[in-house]
Amino acid sequence: MRVRNSLKSAKTRDKNCRIVRRKGRVYVINKQNPRFKARQG
Numbered sequence: 001m002r003v004r005n006s007l008k009s010a011k012t013r014d015k016n017c018r019i020v021r022r023k024g025r026v027y028v029i030n031k032q033n034p035r036f037k038a039r040q041g
Helices: none
Strands: 018-022 025-029 038-040
Touching: none
Parallel strands: none
Antiparallel strands: 018 025, 025 038
16 A cells, blocks of 8 residues: 555556545555555645
8 A cells, every 4th residue: 555645647557446435544456456556735
């Protein structure tokens, strides 16, 4: 899990990435490739 200022770079790396908001934080999750996890905030 990476913590980043901008999730745009994490989102565009793979077509299966989804942006999810949970508890005031923004997450990038990817079911097919769990390597692409990131969090902002």
